[in-house]
Amino acid sequence: MRSTCPIFTILIYRFFYGRTYSQATYISLIPVILGVGLATYGDYYFTGIGFTLTLFGVVLSALKTVMSNRIMTGSLALPALEILLRMSPLAAVQSLLYAIATGEASAFSAWVAEGSLTPSYSSALLGNGLLAFLLNVSSFQTNKLAGALTMTVCANLKQCLTVLLGIVLFDVTVGVWNGAGMLVTLVGAGIYSKVELDSKGKKVEATLAKDLRSDADAGPRVS
Template identity: 50%
Template sequence: MPTEKSETLPFHRASPELAAPAADSLRTKYIWLAVYFFFNLALTIYNKAVLGHFPFPYVLTGIHALCGTIGCLIFYLKGHFTLTTLSERENITLFFFSLLYTINIAISNVSLNLVTVPFHQIVRAMTPFFTIIIYVIGFRKVYGVMTYVSLIPVVAGVGFATAGDYYFTAIGFFLTLLGAFLAALKTVVTNRVQTGRLKLSPLELLFRMSPLALLQTVIYAYFTGELQGVKTYVATDLTMSMFLKLLLNGAIAFGLNVVSFTANKKTGALTMTVAANVKQILTIVLAIIFFHLTVTPMNAIGIILTLGGGAWYAKVELEAKQQKPTVLRPKDDGVAPKI
């Protein structure tokens, strides 16, 4: 007779042999990465435009979390996913996971005020290396030499592409470095929550995270004085056009979160951090095309290095997956295997 817990859990928490879906093809993974690039670039450009008229970054993050909550609720009511019965320990894990997301945003914004933008970008470009360190030390994962080598132009290219004034204070350097580590840790934990013991779907993970993120960003906005500024803005400057722009901004953020979680689950944390570096370069390329941004020869070299390094990394990962042997585990029927 099944236990009470097994009766309440949905099918995707069953044994891995029964619940594991078929392996995603490389083409599917690259498609998800391409969609991730599209949403990420769209939100980055749109955020810059919105913040020019609505200078409240933490409130804007709260709007993203609110739209995520509403969007996931709609999908839940339509039956697109079910809620997993979690233990008290698992709920606490998700709470700390939400704190990691909020702290990562806070550290990034605070450090940006203490260092120059070029220095901030080059340190954040080291996120793939922090990701490798977390996996090697925390999960004893082994990477091939070519994986390490292919990451060098990805990181160095961002440095060349953003070359400029590298001024920083001591506390600014520490916080920027901490922000890069937290960004890597957030990406790794996102992958583990979806592929480890919890095995939460992207929509369920976002549904559980969004209300917590909303509460935390509102608290932070209160202590930084943003809420008071928003009250004044709503009373004097908010128009229907701006309201619709904020709503569209939140809808794009919801789409990005779903795509980001899904791409992370299908491709892995290290690939996502490399993709984030390539996204920085693509943002610069778009700025050159649409905003006539002037670049130096060194900036151009950096763009080529990062894009080429990203393609090289993808090739290395593809070859590693093709060469990885398939291990067939014999069924344990109590009979010793023949030698």
């Protein structure tokens, strides 16, 4: 389900912003999406409510990626650090309320009261928070430079790389279809990158040609 995020990203751009992509881009996304499906083949199980909530989460994920890009590249043009400054307190309050509602906060308080919060645990929590902060900064900045659709493609690629790391580090066993799916995703990501680079190159050439025509139409300048 997570691998279909590029589809919802395209739909959001198309219906809300009127943006379209080239046919080559659409075709290049097919192996990126199907490859992840093959990489996880044989591990499918779900309930109706689970499927619905997962689908809703995918739509929200695509919407978050698109809106983050629009905030950083649109009329606001906010930098990544300012977005974090504005959003992190809200996210912290939301997480705290959810922890209280689920009983996690009381369990953590009891764990601290038992003296389990040692300096090593505190350092681990601080390090985890620092890594999360750096991840958010790099993610927002990459979204601003590369675009929302590219971010969703990278997310699919990350899923396959996670499985590869699991094979290397934890001796995770995968089947032939799973290995083929990872390969298909890697190839699809490479094709998508090539298509996007060619598209951006054509846009730059068109912009330069337009500027040259404008200068030629303006005639010689008199100082």
